[in-house]
Amino acid sequence: MLHKSATEHAYWSMSNHTRYLQRRGDTFSFRIAVPSDLLAIIGKREFIKSLHTTDKNIAVPLALSLAATAKHLFNNLKTSMSEANDNKQRDVLIEVKKRMRLIQEKEQGEGALIEQKLAHLREIKQVKLKAENDAFKRALASSRAGGVSIPIANKQGSAVAQESPLPQVKPKRVIWHRLSEIVPAWIRLKNPALATVEIYQAAVKRFEGHFPELYAETIEKRHMREYIEWLKSEGLSSKSIEKEHGAIRALLTIAEHEEWIVLNPAKGIMLPALKGKKVRSYTPEECKKIFNSPVFLNGERPIAAKGEAAYWIPLLMLFTGARREEICQLTTERVKESDGISHLLINPIDDDGRLKTDESQRAVPIHNELIKMGFLAFVKKQAEAGGGQLFPLLKPNKREQYGAKWGDWWGRYIRQTIGITDKRISPAHSFRHLFITECKRLRFREDYERALVGHVGGSRKDAHDEYGELLIPELAVELNRIDFRGLNLSHLHMLNLGRTHE
Structure with a gap:
């Protein structure tokens, strides 16, 4: 039979008892569960105490020491309870509470001792690090002055000697990290x-x-x-x-x-108070200015506007409440019809600005105003031309965002051509704000509103909400109630224009 050495046994014991440790952020804490038969006496399910260290080698023995103290407490309480009879039960409980106070006082004393030990260790490490930093700075200054050579880290992390006219001394291998x-x-x-x-x-x-x-x-x-x-x-x-x-x-x-530094110097730094820019909705008056501008009245299509994307993307954002990228990445295959209702299958976007999986897509009915403007005719023409992207002139950037360049142009158009310079306006996202404002003004049911704009959750969500599906015809009825407080866009209707915005 093989026997473990004392060192191996100690290491095994420490790793075996890490169940008393839990990590909160970078810091270790001690944690032990209270036995079920003592819950009524102690009044809590577990003890948790910060060990104030990120070093596991320090945390393990501290946790084991606290575990031994806690187990001793539990055993004493169980013994006291087993010795009690019905007549002495009250006296025993009083004695138990006294012991609890004494042990809590002892625990606080041990906590202070732990703090002293940790403070001492931090002081030693800080002094050591400062000495190393000072030595490095002195050596660097000496090297620049033509003195002795010192190791300087190259891009591969290896230490190489700096050139010096004096005889070279073989440097100690030191790696510094940019x-x-x-x-x-x-x-x-x-x-x-x-x-x-x-x-x-x-x-x-x-x-x-x-x-x-x-x-x-x-x-x-x-x-x-x-x-x-x-x-x-x-x-x-x-x-x-x-x-x-x-x-x-x-x-x-x-x-x-990685233990390249002892303490993170960026922690505990006071930052300036956040002064977030609150984005507001477009007003109906601003929408009137936008949709009576040259792109919509005169058919202007600047090169940066990416063809018909200049015309349809703002209108789609207005009448769907979708995000810019959700519209810019639409394909002709995502324009569907169900139960006689034309709708868009819209996927939300991830942190990189790309569409998420099909499982998370939502169906948004196409507003009657868009149909009157000829949007379905535009989609049909794009499909007959080969399908694929609804706006083929939009190309993805390195983050696979199709609307980035178009968004730059639209921002300039809103500020310079239309003259909307309020910094609270986000040229594309303010359409989404306006759409949600309209949903609230018209008192949409919360589940309808969330289904249309792609928000999840809700203050009143329960298990019942996981069942059933919202029907597209019902969503269409709600969606077509939106009129942006009487915004008149009839001048964009296909019959008035005599063309299909191809």
């Missing part, structure tokens, strides 16, 4: 969306451009405070600053996880 070198590890561990990767890469490029000499190991809180102030001076909004800081903090968390 923030850009942490990005691959972050992608590997977090598997983020492509759009998020691009946001992080832009933040890293900006940070390294401002601090070209810094490595993850040499970034301090003062650098982060200085960076936030610099971003403010550059005119970035509070929301943008929050995103930039969040990206840097997340990458430094990876560095902390």
